[in-house]
Amino acid sequence: GEDVEQSLFLSVREGDSSVINCTYTDSSSTYLYWYKQEPGAGLQLLTYIFSNMDMKQDQRLTVLLNKKDKHLSLRIADTQTGDSAIYFCAERADSWGKLQFGAGTQVVVTP
Amino acid sequence: GAGVSQSPSNKVTEKGKDVELRCDPISGHTALYWYRQSLGQGLEFLIYFQGNSAPDKSGLPSDRFSAERTGGSVSTLTIQRTQQEDSAVYLCASSEDIGKNIQYFGAGTRLSVL
Numbered sequence: 348g349e350d351v352e353q354s355l356f357l358s359v360r361e362g363d364s365s366v367i368n369c370t371y372t373d374s375s376s377t378y379l380y381w382y383k384q385e386p387g388a389g390l391q392l393l394t395y396i397f398s399n400m401d402m403k404q405d406q407r408l409t410v411l412l413n414k415k416d417k418h419l420s421l422r423i424a425d426t427q428t429g430d431s432a433i434y435f436c437a438e439r440a441d442s443w444g445k446l447q448f449g450a451g452t453q454v455v456v457t458p
Numbered sequence: 459g460a461g462v463s464q465s466p467s468n469k470v471t472e473k474g475k476d477v478e479l480r481c482d483p484i485s486g487h488t489a490l491y492w493y494r495q496s497l498g499q500g501l502e503f504l505i506y507f508q509g510n511s512a513p514d515k516s517g518l519p520s521d522r523f524s525a526e527r528t529g530g531s532v533s534t535l536t537i538q539r540t541q542q543e544d545s546a547v548y549l550c551a552s553s554e555d556i557g558k559n560i561q562y563f564g565a566g567t568r569l570s571v572l
Contacts, residue, residue, distance in 0.1 A: 351500075378559060389462070389549055389563035390501075435500065443506050443514050444489060444559035450500040 351449035353436055358455045365423040367452045369436030374417060376438040380446065381410065381421045384433045393421070393434075431456045460484075462564035464550050470570045471540055479535045479567045483552030490533050491561060492525060495547040504548075507533060508556070540571045 350372045359365045371379065377398050382390040396403045396410045396419070403410045409422040423430055433451040440447040463482040471477050483490050492504040503517040507527045518524070522541075527533040537544055547568050551561035 382563075387565070389464075389565040390551075392560060392562070395560065437501075439559055440503075441514075443508070444553060444556045444561070445491070445503050445506055445514060446501075446559075446561060447503070448493075448501040 350440075350447050351436055351438055353434075353449035353452045355450065356453045356455070358457060359426050361426060361428060361456055361458050363426055365421075365426045365430065365454055365456075367421045367423075367434050367436075367454065369419040369421075369449055371417050371419065371436070371438045371447075373438055373440065373447070374414070376440070378439045379410075379412065379419050380437040380439075381408075381419075382435040382437060382448075384435065384451070386432075390435065426454075426456050428456050428458070430454060462550055462552050462562055464548075464564035464567050466567060467565065468568045468570075470572065472572055473542060474539055476536065476538045477540055477569065479537075479548050479569070481533045481535070481550030481552075481564060483531065483533070483550070484554070484562055485531075487552035487554045487562075488530065489553040489556055489559075489561075490527060491551045491553070492533070492535050493549045493551065494519075495549055495566070497546070501549065504535070537569075540569075542571050545569055545571045 380395040381393045407424045436449045437446040490507040493501040506514040522538045525535045547566040549566045551563045
């Protein structure tokens with residue numbers, strides 16, 4: 348199975364906050380990432396967090412990291428229709444920088 | 459170029475044919491990664507290059523898959539004797555700094571094997 352696990356689907360109303368959750372298994376992971384993929388496009392890096400941090404905020408995005416539980420979350424404030432996409436959580440899997448991705452969470456924003 | 463460029467964007471081939479997929483990384487990026495994204499799946503790591511050498515080929519699914527990188531820049535992923543299960547989107551990423559390892563992705567090549 349996946350080393351990185353995410354829920355597959357999230358529906359949210361425009362203007363509400365979205366929270367996407369992720370669990371990972373490698374406690375030695377140094378960096379964890381959130382990527383966004385829109386239809387027909389490659390992956391766009393949204394944000395990343397270093398493992399010695401608990402939280403990182405970047406405009407509408409807030410990343411929370413619980414190392415004890417190996418749990419990562421991405422909160423999107425004031426969700427807009429343009430936020431509809433697939434969101435991938437990833438952990439740095441080795442010293443070469445290989446990323447281990449989750450299966451992605453499909454976020455659908457409804458008016 | 460400004461971003462990672464992949465070509466072709468779409469490739470339809472017949473089972474048994476060979477295909478070549480190309481990746482042009484961001485200028486100056488020494489690390490290059492190939493991933494495969496099958497329908498409804500996450501990304502599966504295939505191979506990593508640092509410069510022209512490939513320290514990690516562990517993700518290549520079979521000996522029909524090979525990749526090379528020349529001049530520390532362009533990389534080619536070759537799939538020989540394609541099978542229907544090879545149908546997927548092949549994504550390339552490059553990174554300047556292996557420390558933070560911020561990987562920038564191309565738009566991918568969608569391969570369809572009939």
